[in-house]
Amino acid sequence: MLELRDVSFRYPGADSLALQNIDLQLQEGQCLGLLGSNGAGKTTLLALLSETLAVQQGEINWHGPRSLGLVPQQLAFYAELRVAENLALFADLYRLQGAQRRQRLELCIASTALADKLSRRAARLSGGEQRRLNFAIGLLQPARLYLFDEATVGVDASSRQLLLDAVERLTGEGHGVIYTSHYLDEVERVAGRILLLHEGRVRLDVDKQQLLEGGHGLLLEWPEQVPEAFQALLGQLNLEAEALPNGLRIGNLDAQQLLAITRFIAAQPVPPSLLRFGRPSLEQLYLSLNGGRL
Structure with a gap:
């Protein structure tokens, strides 16, 4: 589905590379758990994949059409719009129409437990509810690959289970997923493969069962x-x-x-x-x- 070859990146003025010689292959229906300390290069890698940063060295190749959904670390919606208005706006941006639009909206609202929040302004939601809206907007776009960057920070335990169920459904339906979180119990649950970044380099890339067996x-x-x-x-x-x-x-x-x-x-x-x-x-x-x- 996706292949990275010798990808490196340096931010302007930085003394060292944020990413160095990254090789990676991702298959459809696979969830990759992306781990690493703060500053290890996780968000930089996701930014390159989502093309919010331009590749400086190496290649990122899609096998088949490029199709990507993103749940970013930062909140990415319009605070003064209501929840329903935000979802409708992003459905327009994603060019969803007819039955597909209705089905995607129903799925995202159910997956994030926002049905009773649709009339509230996004700015008036709690921190955890805003995270759920962020999650719903990322899920709304039909995509082959979904990127989740610290998507459940500040979300209560019961809501986290709903969101993790949604991630597991994506891989069960054949979508690719790259999931990064400091909640390692989440990664252990949803990921089938673990990639550990350390100071911009791949320290470990292994099947989860192989890593945890013994x-x-x-x-x-x-x-x-x-x-x-x-x-x-x-x-x-x-x-x-x-x-x-x-x-x-x-x-x-x-x-x-x-x-x-x-x-x-x-x-x-x-x-x-x-x-x-x-x-x-x-x-x-x-x-x-x-x-x-x-």
């Missing part, structure tokens, strides 16, 4: 200190653990080792204050790959 770990914390006999148990089980202030983290263990540890815990007079078992989350892996920086 052994299950155990995190334990006690109210005061780790029981003295626990280290001896770890030695008997041939397990290594990373020490924490009031506990430890075991990177990988099997079911029998977990059973022995839970029996030990059950025999203690004071239970752990925290016990968490499972595979690493995307957030844990991201912090590890990115040097502990969000």
Whole structure:
């Protein structure tokens, strides 16, 4: 669907490149989770794809027609217009007519829970409601590829679920999606592929399941200190653990080792204050790959 070859970009007067030698391919029906610290180049990459910045070096090639919808980080609507008026205006700009227009408007309003806000001026909406209107306008345009740049910042938990459902529907219908967010649980849910930018370079580009697969770990914390006999148990089980202030983290263990540890815990007079078992989350892996920086 889309291919980037050796794409680089430098802002005027900047000492270093914002993006450097980016190679990327995106397929239809694929959601790419774009991660990176502030200043890593995520928004610059989306700006190049949406042609709000011009490519300085390299190539961006579309296989088939270029068709793109954008939910930007900044709010992009007319504050003095009502919600319904904003949606109607953007439907005009997108040249939507007839049944397609009606269906797109109904879909976007339902996906963002704005049905009871249509008569309100956009300026009088709450911050989260304005984000939902921003999201609806981006969804309104029929497109092959949708770009979401921090689209759910300030949105309440229940509304976030609605918006994420909408993103998942897009990929299920065969649209391409590039999704960037600092809410890594969102990225873990919607993305099938993870791309990590660091200082303008691609640090990692991998299938999400490949990234998250592997052994299950155990995190334990006690109210005061780790029981003295626990280290001896770890030695008997041939397990290594990373020490924490009031506990430890075991990177990988099997079911029998977990059973022995839970029996030990059950025999203690004071239970752990925290016990968490499972595979690493995307957030844990991201912090590890990115040097502990969000």
